[in-house]
Amino acid sequence: MTEPVIGILGAGKLGSTLARIATSRNLPTMIGSTHSVADLKWVIDTLAPGAISATSADVVKKADVIILAIPLSRYQDLDPAAFAGKVVLDATNYWKEVDGTHNHISDFTHSSSEVIQDWLKDAKVAKAFNHMGYHDLEIEVDRHPDVPRAMAFATDHDDIRPLVKQVLTAFGFDPFDLGPLRFGLVLEPGSPLFGEAIPRDQFEAKLDAIYDSPFGKEIIAKRGGPIK
Amino acid sequence: MTDTKYEFGLDTFGDLAFQDDGTPLNGDETLRQVIKEAKLADDLGIYRIALGEHHRPEFAISSPEVVLGAMAAVTKSIKLGTAVTVLSSDDPVRVFERFSTLHGLSHGREEIMLGRGSFTESFPLFGFNLEDYNGLFEEKIAMWQKLLEGKPMNWTGKYTQKLTDTTVYPKLPSGETISTSLAVGGSPESIIRAVAYDIPVVIAIIGGEPIRFRPYVDLYKKAAAQFKKPEHPLGMHAHGIILDDEQEAVEVGFKYIKAEMDRIGIDRGWAPMTRDRFEFEIDKGSYYVGTPEQVAQKIAHNMKALDMKRFDLVYGTGGQLLSQREATIRNFGERVIPRVKELLGGE
Numbered sequence: 001m002t003e004p005v006i007g008i009l010g011a012g013k014l015g016s017t018l019a020r021i022a023t024s025r026n027l028p029t030m031i032g033s034t035h036s037v038a039d040l041k042w043v044i045d046t047l048a049p050g051a052i053s054a055t056s057a058d059v060v061k062k063a064d065v066i067i068l069a070i071p072l073s074r075y076q077d078l079d080p081a082a083f084a085g086k087v088v089l090d091a092t093n094y095w096k097e098v099d100g101t102h103n104h105i106s107d108f109t110h111s112s113s114e115v116i117q118d119w120l121k122d123a124k125v126a127k128a129f130n131h132m133g134y135h136d137l138e139i140e141v142d143r144h145p146d147v148p149r150a151m152a153f154a155t156d157h158d159d160i161r162p163l164v165k166q167v168l169t170a171f172g173f174d175p176f177d178l179g180p181l182r183f184g185l186v187l188e189p190g191s192p193l194f195g196e197a198i199p200r201d202q203f204e205a206k207l208d209a210i211y212d213s214p215f216g217k218e219i220i221a222k223r224g225g226p227i228k
Numbered sequence: 229m230t231d232t233k234y235e236f237g238l239d240t241f242g243d244l245a246f247q248d249d250g251t252p253l254n255g256d257e258t259l260r261q262v263i264k265e266a267k268l269a270d271d272l273g274i275y276r277i278a279l280g281e282h283h284r285p286e287f288a289i290s291s292p293e294v295v296l297g298a299m300a301a302v303t304k305s306i307k308l309g310t311a312v313t314v315l316s317s318d319d320p321v322r323v324f325e326r327f328s329t330l331h332g333l334s335h336g337r338e339e340i341m342l343g344r345g346s347f348t349e350s351f352p353l354f355g356f357n358l359e360d361y362n363g364l365f366e367e368k369i370a371m372w373q374k375l376l377e378g379k380p381m382n383w384t385g386k387y388t389q390k391l392t393d394t395t396v397y398p399k400l401p402s403g404e405t406i407s408t409s410l411a412v413g414g415s416p417e418s419i420i421r422a423v424a425y426d427i428p429v430v431i432a433i434i435g436g437e438p439i440r441f442r443p444y445v446d447l448y449k450k451a452a453a454q455f456k457k458p459e460h461p462l463g464m465h466a467h468g469i470i471l472d473d474e475q476e477a478v479e480v481g482f483k484y485i486k487a488e489m490d491r492i493g494i495d496r497g498w499a500p501m502t503r504d505r506f507e508f509e510i511d512k513g514s515y516y517v518g519t520p521e522q523v524a525q526k527i528a529h530n531m532k533a534l535d536m537k538r539f540d541l542v543y544g545t546g547g548q549l550l551s552q553r554e555a556t557i558r559n560f561g562e563r564v565i566p567r568v569k570e571l572l573g574g575e
Contacts, residue, residue, distance in 0.1 A: 015415050020443070040452060043416055046447045097348055100359040133498065135414060139436040145507060195499040 004167060007063020009056055009078075011040055014091060015069035016136045019048035023207050027104055030063055030085070032056035034055035060216060067166050068116070069131065073099035075116050084122035087160050089153075089167065091187055092116070108222035109186035117156070126155035126164045127184035132197045134202065140197035141172045148174040150203035154184035165201050172201050178207075183227055191215045233429065234531070234572060235278030236565045238269055238557065239311045239465055241389030242289030243488070245548045252283040252547075258288040259533060261550065265300050265543075265557055270303035272561025277429040278311035278341060278540060283349040286491060286547075293326040300334035308334050309539060311430070311465065312343030312411045317350035318365040320371040321396055328398045328408045336404060341430060342369060343411040344418070356387075369410075369425060375404055409463065420446055428460035430538065434467060435514050438530040445534050463538030467545045468516030470523045470559035471552065481517040482506055482508070516541060522562035527564065528571035538570070 006022045008015045011033040022029040024075070029051040033040050042052040060066055060082045070077075072092035090113045094103045113127035121139055131152060132185035140149055151173035153164050161177065168175040178184060186193055192213045210216040211226055220226060242262055245253045265276045277299065279292035280316055289295055296308040307329065313323060325339070330338040343349070344365045351358050367385050376379065383391040400406070407504060410427045412418040422429045425567055429448060434442055445462060452459040471477040482503065488499045509515040516523045527539055541560055544553045 012417060016416055032282045042450060043420070043447060048452055049417055096358050097361050101352070101357065135436055135440075138440060139513075143512075189497045192499075193498045195493070197499075 002152075003170065004064035004163065004212030005062060005166065006029065007032070007052075007059035008069055009033070009045060009066060010061060010071075011035070012069065014068075014129075016044070016047040016170075017134045018067055018069060018091070018129065019051040021052035021141075022093040023048050025170060025172065026051065027063045027170055030054050030059045046227055050103060057082065065089060065163065071095070071098045071103065072105060072112055075105075075119055078120060080120050083120040086120075086123045087163060088116070088120060088123045088125045089128040089164065090116045090125055090179050093130055093194075095189070106185070106188060108185070108218045111154075111182060111188060113154070114181055117181055124155065124157040124160045125181065126153050126157070127159060127181060128164060128168060129172035130184070131187040131191075131193050133195060135183065136170075136195075136197045148172060149197045150174050150176040150200045152177040152178050152184075152187055152203070153180050154187075156180040156181045158168050176200060176203055185219065185227060186210050233571060235275045235463070235539065236560070236568070237278055237307070237538070237540045238265075238274060238560065239278045239280065239540045239542045240265070240283050240289075240544050241280035241542075242295070243544050244286055244288060244546050245544060245553060246547050246549050248551050249512075250549075255288040259295060261270045261288070262295060262551075263302060263377065265553065266299040266306065266559055267290050267302045268554065269561060270306040272558065273563045274306060274557075274565065276307035276309055276540070278309035279312055281314055281350070282347055283353050284347065286488070293330055296330055297333050298548045299300065300330065300337065303337075306337065307339050307474070308337050308342060309339035309407075311341045312345075313340050314345040314347075314350045315368045316345055317356045317371060318368070318377060321391075323372070324375040324404075324406075325398070328396075328400050330404065331400055331404070332398060339407040339409070339412050340456045341409045343428070344371065346468070347437045348415060350531035360387060365573050367428075372408070373425065376408065378402075379404075383430045387461070387556055408483065411465070414444070415439075416447060418446070419448050420451045422457055423448060423457050424503060425459050426460075427464070430463035430465055430516050430540065431568065432465050433514050433530075433534075434465070437512050438464070438466075438514055443533055461537035462539065464534065465540040465542065466514050466516055467542040467544075468523060468553065468556065468560075469545075469548070470516070470518070470520055470556045470564060472519060472555070472559075474522065476515050476520050477519070478507075478510060480548060482512065482514060484548050485515065485517070486546075488546035520559045520567065522557075524564045524571065531568070531572060 005028045008031040019043045031051050032054050037053050044051050044053045065087045067089045117125040151168045165175040193202050244258050269277050280290050281292050282289050292310045364387050367387050378395045380395045381391040410422045411430050469477045470482050486501045508518045543556045
C-alpha cells in the first residue's frame with residue numbers, strides 16, 4: 001500500500017508532536033494552522049523537519065487523511081463543504097484551559113467527535129489520538145518498540161476502517177477498534193481510559209471495567225444505560 | 229550580573245512535609261520549615277530558591293512573596309524568586325508592589341517567574357474566567373513590562389484597570405529592575421512569545437527524556453534570530469531527590485513523587501504512574517533521583533544536551549520527611565552543584 005498523505009490541522013503541542021512522529025516514520029506529512037505559511041514554516045522546519053507547511057485549505061484539499069489538532073471549541077471554523085468526502089481523524093478533546101470552563105460541546109450523552117461529525121456532515125470522521133497525552137505519544141511509543149501501545153478509534157464509516165488502522169499502525173500504535181463513533185465517548189477526559197498508553201490486553205481490561213468507574217456510572221445515569 | 233556562568237537553584241511549592249516519625253506537618257508548620265530550608269540553602273551558597281503559587285490542599289504556599297519576605301530577613305545572598313507567579317489571575321500592579329517591596333526587604337534579591345498557570349485553580353478563586361486564559365496573560369504581561377519601566381503609568385486595557393499618570397509604590401531605585409523570567413511547558417507558541425517579550429525562559433521538563441526538548445531549544449534560538457531579539461540563557465526545572473543511598477532515594481521518590489503526580493493526575497486526567505514509568509524517569513527521563521554523583525552526572529548531561537545555563541531542582545515533592553528534604557538540599561549544595569560545574573567545565 002502506498003502511504004497516505006497525512007494532513008494535520010493545528011501546530012500546537014499536539015499538532016507539532018503528531019507531525020514529528022509522522023515525519024520520523026517517513027510518512028508524507030502536511031501541516032496547516034491559523035498562522036501564515038511563512039510564520040508556520042520556520043517553526044515546523046525546527047519542530048518536525050520534513051513536514052510541509054501549508055495553508056489549512058491546502059491541507060484539507062491535498063491530504064488523504066486529515067487529523068484535527070485544533071482547539072475543540074474552534075470546530076465551527078472548519079468549512080464543512082471543504083471536508084466533503086474527506087477522511088478526518090478527530091484528535092481533539094475538551095480542555096478547559098483552551099475551550100473554556102463550561103463544556104457545552106460534549107457531555108455524558110454524546111461524544112465531542114459526534115458533534116464534529118454532525119458539523120462535517122459529508123466527511124468521514126473517526127475519533128483517534130485522543131486518550132494519550134501529547135508527550136506520551138512519543139515517549140511511551142518509543143520506549144516500548146516491541147509492545148505497541150493500543151490506540152483506540154471509533155467511526156461510523158466501515159469503509160475507512162482499513163485506512164484508519166493503516167495510519168495508526170504507521171504512527172507506531174496498535175489500532176483498537178471501539179466500533180461506532182458514539183463509543184468514542186469512553187476516550188474523553190475523565191474516563192479511566194483517558195491518559196492511558198498501554199498495550200491492547202490492558203486496554204481491553206480497562207475498557208471492560210469502564211462501567212464500574214465513576215465516569216462509566218455517569219454515562220449509565222445520563223444515557224439510561226451503557227452505550228449500545 | 230552574576231559571578232558564575234551557571235545558576236543552580238531550588239524550587240518548592242511548599243508541599244506539606246512530614247516529621248521523621250511520620251507525623252504530618254500542617255500548613256503553618258510547613259511554611260516555617262520552608263524558611264529554615266531557605267536559610268540552609270543560603271548557608272550552602274545555593275544561587276536561588278523559588279516558590280510556586282498554588283491554591284490546593286497539598287501545598288502550603290499560596291502567597292509566595294510573603295514567604296520570600298520572611299526568607300529575606302534570615303538570608304544573605306540567595307536569590308528569592310517565584311516559580312511561578314500566575315500573572316493571569318493576579319493584578320500586575322499589586323504584583324509589582326509586592327515585588328518592589330521584596331526588593332527593599334531583600335536588597336534587590338527578588339526575582340519573579342511569570343507563568344500562564346498550569347494549575348488553574350486561581351482563575352475561579354480570584355474571579356477570572358478560564359475562557360480568557362490567553363487574553364489575560366497577553367495583556368498582563370504587557371502591563372508588567374510597562375510597570376518595570378518605573379515611570380508614571382498610562383494604561384488602558386480590557387482586563388485591567390485604566391491608569392493615568394499613576395506612579396506605583398514603592399518605586400524601585402533608579403536603574404534597578406525586577407529580574408523577570410517566563411515559565412513555559414511544551415507549547416511552541418509560548419516559546420515564540422517569550423522571545424517576542426524579550427524575557428528569559430525556563431522550561432519545565434518534568435517527564436520523558438529531556439533531549440526531546442531540544443527542538444524547543446532550537447525553536448527558541450531560531451525565534452530570537454527571526455525577531456532580532458537577544459538570545460537569553462535558558463533554564464530548566466525538574467524534580468529530584470538526592471540521598472547517599474541510591475535505593476533509598478528511589479523508594480522515597482516512588483512514595484512521594486509518584487503520589488504527587490498521581491494526585492495531580494486525578495485533576496488532569498493523567499493515568500496513575502506505573503513503577504515501570506517511574507523507573508524510566510529516573511534512568512532516562514526527567515527525575516533527578518539518586519546519589520549526588522548520579523544526579524550530578526544527569527544534570528550535567530542534560531544541561532549540555534539542551535544548552536541550559538540554569539537548573540532549578542524541585543525538592544520535597546509530595547512532602548517527604550524533614551531529614552530527606554534536608555539531605556537533598558545539603559547534597560545539592562555541597563556535592564551536586566560543584567560536581568556539575570566541574571563536569572560542565574565552567575565556572
